Amino acid sequence: MSLALAFLITCNFTYGQSTKKNEAKVQFDLVIKNGRVMDPETGFDKVANVGINNGFVTRITTDEIAGTRTIDASGHVVAPGFIDYHSHAQEPYGHKLYVRDGVTTPLDLEVGAFPVNEFYEFWEGKSFVNYGTNVAHVGARLSVLDGQEPDGRVLYSAAMGRAMNDGSQFKTKLYDPKDEKAIVDAVEREIKQGALGVAYPIGYYTVVGSPEVNAVTALAGKYNLPITTHVRYLSQIPPSGYMGITEMLTIARQNNAAVLFHHVQSNCLGLTGPCLDLIDAARAQGQKVVGEFYPYQYAGTYVDADYNRPGFEQRMGIQASDYVITATGEHLTPKKLDSLRTAAPGTNLLMYTMKEEYIMEAFKRPGTIVGSDGMPWIVEGDEGGFNATFDTPYGAGNGHARGSGTHARILRMVRETKAISLMEAISKMTYGPASFLEDHVPQMKIRGRIQEGSAADITIFDPKTVTDNATPTIGENSLPSTGIPYVIVNGIIVVDDSKVQNVAAGVAIRNKTIE
Structure with a gap:
């Protein structure tokens, strides 16, 4: 009915x-x-x-x-109202830009939160948009491997900065089966706090063992929750984003868990079409799976992300000058990039990796959904960088334009390209996301x-x-x-x-x- x-x-x-x-x-x-x-x-x-x-x-x-x-x-x-499952701009300024872009429900499902309860307590009674989160697998790893406890919103947490400056065990320690139980227990504890699913941004910590990911995904199956993932390997050569998608499709299928693939075109680059074909084939075989995209040719990242290590030129088809420092607009040189690896590995960057044909492939593909991947906003003069308030003027925040304009851009693309119908575009931003989550989260049924x-x-x-x-x-x-x-x-x-x-x-x- x-x-x-x-x-x-x-x-x-x-x-x-x-x-x-x-x-x-x-x-x-x-x-x-x-x-x-x-x-x-x-x-x-x-x-x-x-x-x-x-x-x-x-x-x-x-x-x-x-x-x-x-x-x-x-x-x-x-x-x-537009639904965005890929929102890292979890602060009032970010939310203000989201609602101007038509978004009523910006959720952080790619990174998630840890502890989950602290995220919900932060927003209770003061959010003008609907709010929610997955449990952050990376938060559990920060806690277990680095001994750092995030304060709910992982990307804003001082714990992440401390870990990055002290060896980053969450992203550098090779897989050890002895760590697995503690990480699984930490994730399960947070699932019980009402998390919407389990988030795996493993493209940022590719050392994580597949057995660990499989063990945690078994929890998603146990509690009837979906998993969401930024897959390993931002690359169009082996090991590639295509390989990363096959890994997570297999793990999700083995544990009977629905899976959302974030920004497919960003990971797959020139393999975007084949990656979407993989997702379509899995869906045709009865697996609950959806691919997401955003309509921009440049991505948001930071210096020490795994895929930015030496050799990025061949993997992604770009040069050092295709990286831009988010806070200043400065294009990097090879020398500057190398110096930042040591002096400031957490520096936020924009990187120009995606071609228009990759975006149009995802835009026109039936069944894909839109996710902005809106990043935290950097305000000049802020010591922590991410302290924008509701009253911060438009234009004062520095970051990725997708946190401001993704959904209006999709509607403009419909008007200018006529590549898909207006109803299909609206579905990619509303019913498509809702229908993916509704069997696991009753509120999304309405x-x-x-x-x-x-x-x-x-x-x-x-x-x-x-x-x-x-x-x-x-x-x-x-x-x-x-x-x-x-x-x-x-x-x-x-x-x-x-x-x-x-x-x-x-x-x-x-x-x-x-x-």
């Missing part, structure tokens, strides 16, 4: 039929009128009015309805759709003008998207006439805790 049908039976509504006799008496908290309502699950696509009560869509009709607040969406698309009974997470955009404005240039990579004047989270207007409201509209996307 569909979400809409179940809701209508429960509430005794008549979906899509005229009720003009009684409609004038119905009052809603919020009404969106005259917009092109597009629901990718059902294919519903028509100009209609949407009524919202208590955080839920309770009416979609062509009849006149009244609300305490009304938004006239004439000439605009009314879509489900997101990624715009139907009677769905959560009122809604993005309203002008298909003729919506665009990304962020560029790689310092001062421009955190410019907000435009053409998305209204964004609603759980029935609360968070972007109102293109102005972000700092209201606690978001809810925790979280599994039940286990005693």
